Ligand SMILES: *[C@@H]1O[C@H](CO)[C@@H](O)[C@H](O)[C@H]1NC(C)=O
């Protein structure tokens with residue numbers, strides 16, 4: 001149990017989640033193809049890199065992960081179906097996220113983007129990633145980490161309450177990240193960014209849960225123990241029958257329904273996106 005808890009903790013060790021859009025510099029004939037798309041982050045964005053890594057890298061390439069992915073395939077995504085980078089890629093005009101970096105065996109696969117996200121990874125030296133030509137970046141804050149089933153089951157097993165300490169840390173993180181991006185803008189020529197305030201989006205969804213179709217904000221759909229929050233999703237875990245009305249898929253990660261909603265708000269929305277939404281950044 002102790003080991004499982006350590007393993008789950010490593011899923012959200014304060015990684016900066018990042019999308020990078022690179023517009024080709026050549027003139028484009030219509031219809032213009034979507035811009036190149038690179039993804040960096042942790043298990044929230046991993047589409048299979050960890051399948052290629054050894055223990056103790058956390059993995060999700062087994063049921064019930066992927067139960068709502070086309071063909072009921074466990075791709076390595078920590079979720080029941082598509083995840084955030086898939087939806088953002090779809091909105092850009094791709095079928096799903098670019099391929100996991102570690103799956104790439106020929107140049108053709110990398111032609112329009114790569115997903116470098118890896119479950120359990122820590123904060124990257126991500127600003128290097130400007131020196132290699134990136135000019136448009138999308139940075140995400142952390143959501144209400146104090147409200148995930150893993151934390152509720154660990155700290156508030158009776159009441160099921162959220163950890164306000166952890167939520168406060170998320171607020172500090174987003175405040176400082178947003179300020180950092182604002183300060184970088186005048187220093188880097190041609191640099192454009194979008195900051196997605198996922199903390200406020202998460203708060204908005206939780207406060208209006210029924211309107212968005214969620215009836216369970218507390219229990220993970222797939223997991224074991226209190227709030228299904230005490231062990232990861234595996235073939236022997238409990239599994240809820242309706243994934244779409246649950247906020248959390250497993251003790252740590254949200255459901256496909258949440259990923260779709262947050263991606264939609266980030267791409268097309270007007271609230272909690274600074275200074276513009278992703279669609280406007282792509283077209284800028
Ligand atoms: C998906 O696959 C799992 C494991 O193979 C199986 O238990 C489950 O019934 C399948 N679910 C659906 C909806 O096909």
Ligand SMILES: *[C@@H]1O[C@H](CO)[C@@H](O)[C@H](O)[C@H]1NC(C)=O
Nearest residue numbers: 121122123124125126127128
């Ligand atoms: C980040 O880059 C700096 C400067 O190159 C280096 O000293 C540091 O070790 C790097 N940090 C990580 C976590 O790789």
Ligand SMILES: *[C@@H]1O[C@H](CO)[C@@H](O)[C@H](O)[C@H]1NC(C)=O
Nearest residue numbers: 163164165166167168169171
């Ligand atoms: C969270 O932050 C608010 C405002 O900064 C403060 O009033 C509150 O005491 C903090 N709560 C915890 C649990 O740290």
Ligand SMILES: *[C@@H]1O[C@H](CO)[C@@H](O)[C@H](O)[C@H]1NC(C)=O
Nearest residue numbers: 168169171172173174175176
């Ligand atoms: C975050 O920023 C808001 C708005 O500037 C401020 O009111 C709040 O106190 C800050 N909270 C923390 C925890 O830094």
Ligand SMILES: *[C@@H]1O[C@H](CO)[C@@H](O)[C@H](O)[C@H]1NC(C)=O
Nearest residue numbers: 087090260261263264265268
């Ligand atoms: C995105 O949101 C709009 C407006 O609520 C909705 O019409 C559309 O179906 C959503 N798209 C997806 C993929 O969820």
